[in-house]
Amino acid sequence: MSKILLQMQDVSLGYGEETVLSGINLEIRESELTVIVGESGCGKSTLLKGAIGLLRPTVGSIRLLGADLEGIDEEKLSALRKRVGLLFQGGALINSMTIAENVALPLNQFSLLPPGAINSLVRMKLAQVGLEDAMHKTPPELSGGMRKRAALARSLAMDPELLLCDEPSAGLDPVTAAALDQLLLDLRSALNMSLLVISHELGSIDAIADRVVMLAKGKKVFDDSLEQAHSTKISVVKDFFDRRPARSQTRGRSVLERFVKG
Ligand SMILES: Nc1ncnc2c1ncn2[C@@H]1O[C@H](COP(=O)(O)OP(=O)(O)OP(=O)(O)O)[C@@H](O)[C@H]1O
Numbered sequence: 001m002s003k004i005l006l007q008m009q010d011v012s013l014g015y016g017e018e019t020v021l022s023g024i025n026l027e028i029r030e031s032e033l034t035v036i037v038g039e040s041g042c043g044k045s046t047l048l049k050g051a052i053g054l055l056r057p058t059v060g061s062i063r064l065l066g067a068d069l070e071g072i073d074e075e076k077l078s079a080l081r082k083r084v085g086l087l088f089q090g091g092a093l094i095n096s097m098t099i100a101e102n103v104a105l106p107l108n109q110f111s112l113l114p115p116g117a118i119n120s121l122v123r124m125k126l127a128q129v130g131l132e133d134a135m136h137k138t139p140p141e142l143s144g145g146m147r148k149r150a151a152l153a154r155s156l157a158m159d160p161e162l163l164l165c166d167e168p169s170a171g172l173d174p175v176t177a178a179a180l181d182q183l184l185l186d187l188r189s190a191l192n193m194s195l196l197v198i199s200h201e202l203g204s205i206d207a208i209a210d211r212v213v214m215l216a217k218g219k220k221v222f223d224d225s226l227e228q229a230h231s232t233k234i235s236v237v238k239d240f241f242d243r244r245p246a247r248s249q250t251r252g253r254s255v256l257e258r259f260v261k262g
């Protein structure tokens with residue numbers, strides 16, 4: 001069996017008095033690409049926060065890259081986080097800095113490399129996402145898709161073993177979203193990374209997922225292969241995957257259908 005990079009055992013996560021997720025058992029293995037699905041507000045981003053120790057579980061245990069997060073000190077946690085790439089829901093680039101400076105941030109912060117080596121690495125990371133020509137531009141000067149790729153380059157800066165992506169293709173047009181999906185797949189095979197991706201885009205899920213985890217009503221309700229997700233009789237999963245035809249169909253319609261179905 002391949003190495004387990006992230007393990008949650010009977011985990012509850014929430015904010016103050018509110019429990020968002022409970023009884024969560026989850027294992028993410030080396031070189032797997034798992035997509036987390038579920039309706040807005042069901043706790044997908046909360047799960048990612050738990051995975052990297054930004055949010056401590058009220059019940060249960062979380063192991064990240066072999067280390068138990070319970071009671072872990074900030075120094076050890078920060079060392080672990082260096083090995084995990086994070087692509088936030090909004091991208092979270094710094095608008096006043098160039099793309100190259102944004103990508104250099106984690107390298108300056110976490111590595112002891114000299115400036116020349118950092119510059120070469122930044123160029124390499126930007127080349128991986130096809131942005132070397134835009135390295136001196138700032139995020140507001142880029143398109144939405146380019147900003148996503150720049151944020152991806154930054155999350156790859158430290159060569160993460162595990163990459164966590166929160167809605168990487170949200171807000172992109174279908175062609176750009178499909179290109180970003182392909183980029184994730186290419187990077188994963190080139191860098192042998194594991195990915196945990198949050199997505200609600202069915203086309204994207206079909207394109208990238210090995211495995212699908214669904215959250216609903218505070219619980220994990222499904223955890224199996226993409227193939228099983230399409231053939232399951234579990235109604236909440238079936239409803240999710242039955243919303244639309246294949247990616248080649250207009251995406252606008254599936255959005256409309258989503259509204260109609262609620
Ligand atoms: N910082 C916070 N403080 C208090 N409650 C929060 C906080 N962040 C999220 N929540 C609540 O936790 C629940 C789950 O939120 P979360 O962001 O995990 O949902 P999500 O599945 O990522 O949704 P979306 O698909 O819209 O991004 C929601 O009810 C939300 O209001």
Ligand SMILES: [Mg+2]
Nearest residue numbers: 044045089166
């Ligand atoms: Mg979210």
